[in-house]
Amino acid sequence: MRVGVIAFQGTVSEHMRMADAVLGSGSALAVRRAEELDDVSAAIIPGGESTTIGRLMRNSGVFEKLKQLGDGGFPIWGTCAGMIMLAKEGDGQMRRTGELLGLMNMKVKRNAFGRQRESFEEELELEGIGEFHCVFIRAPAVEKVYGKCRAIAHLGKYVVAAEQENLLATAFHPELTNDLKFHRYFLEKAR
Amino acid sequence: MKIGTKTLKEGFAKMQKGGVIMDVVTPKQALIAEKAGAVAVMALHAVPADIRARGGVARMADPAIIEKIMKTVTIPVMAKVRIGHFAEAQVLEELGVDMIDESEVLTPADEQFHIDKKKFKIPFVCGARNLGEALRRMNEGAAMIRTKGEPGTGDVAEAVKHVRQISREVEELVSFQKHRGMNFAAGGIATPADAALMMQLGVDGIFVGSGVFKSSHPERYAKAIVEATRSYGRPEVVLKVSKGLGDAMHGIDAKSLQDSQKMQLRSH
Helix, strand or coil, X not given: XXXXXXXXXXXXXXXXXXXXXXXXXXXXXXXXXXXXXXXXXXXXXXXXXXXXXXXXXXXXXXXXXXXXXXXXCCCEEEECHHHHHHEEEECHHHHCCCCCCCCEEXXXXXXXXXXXXXXXXXXXXEXXXXXXXXEECCCCEEEEECCCCEEEEEECCEEEEEEECCEEEECCCHHHCCCCHHHHHHHHHHC | CEECCHHHHXXXXXXXXXXXXXXXXCHHHHHHHHHHCCCEEEECXXXXXXXXXHCCCCCCCCHHHHHHHHHXXXXXXXXXXXXXXXXXXXXXXXXXXXEEEEECCCCCXXXXXXXXXXXXXXXXXXXXXXXXXXXXXXXXXXXXXEECCCCCCCCCHHHHHHHHHHHHHHHHHHXXXXXXXXXXXXXXXXXXXXXXXXXXXXXXXXXXXXXXXXXXXXXXXXXXXXXXXXXXXXXXXXXXXXXXXXXXXXXXXXXXXXXXXXXXXXXX
């Protein structure tokens, strides 16, 4: 099995390293063109700057292709900026991000916890995964989920991880830890 | 809950990978940068070309303008402080900028020391021309390194030089570790304490020649240097073997040599 990491900006090499560790060396592919998605059976949208990643996805045609695939049951996981891209709706800041993939039934708030000074690490209990060390960096959060989308982790009033059939979104960055549990969870799901 | 950790600082730096960070002076310029797809903006009171042209002392930008820029864009906002000016950095941390650039573009406030960046919750970026500089800044707590280049000139040659220099040094270091795996100290070692010093600096062993045989008592010196190399971390042993050795080699102050007399310059 091969997994594509959307490789325009952000924590691309970190996700590829983790995916390779789960699936074996050479299993992760950096995706920059729409047709490269034909060679993989799942995709990860990494952390980074959502405005930038969104713009480059749209310019390259990866956006349209990923939207179609995601609608058809193709597994996609977004971390942080990736979570923002997957959301159907967002707050005022989100409208400045540009068009979203709009695949997951959730409302996301950008920079929900504040600026970099307020970034934090926290142990959280994740449904189906167990305790996990979560790294939040200028993180977004989910204000509400609906329809088939369900919460798998909470923090205060927010949902910080959500799942909707083939789709997965986290406000935190498993790719910045050495814990493979979350990558394994996604890749098992995609198998 | 943990805040201000190394993971969070370096994590923030990783989020910028593959992106463009743009210098801006006004909120209007910040909007242009955000719309163009910049991953972050760097707020300063004048761009380097203007700083160069105006002369005088360049300092941290007006916090009121930085604050306006923070309110204007949703992408991260960074700002510059003078080298060593930790109070400017405290002001920016209080303001809540996302990253501080301790920058040679502004007029340095401390000619000797950089800011102790580990004391701050927010991450720092610093300039470097070579691996040594990069590692010193990282040891002080910098989460990101950029080349210095020669700002405000529009001449990319210096940035190319610095990138190549750092890459070459990193490659050399990696291949050094891979192929040789060890490093011995040689050249000028003359006393047991010299040997202990080099060992504590992290070398794997010692080469010694003149230091033994140009001393007054070569056999004593030979034994003492061997013993100090073996027990380099135990000053009581180094003390014991250093006592009553006679005269160490007379020696030459290496700085008094002309380049043409220096053996170390015979290869590159």
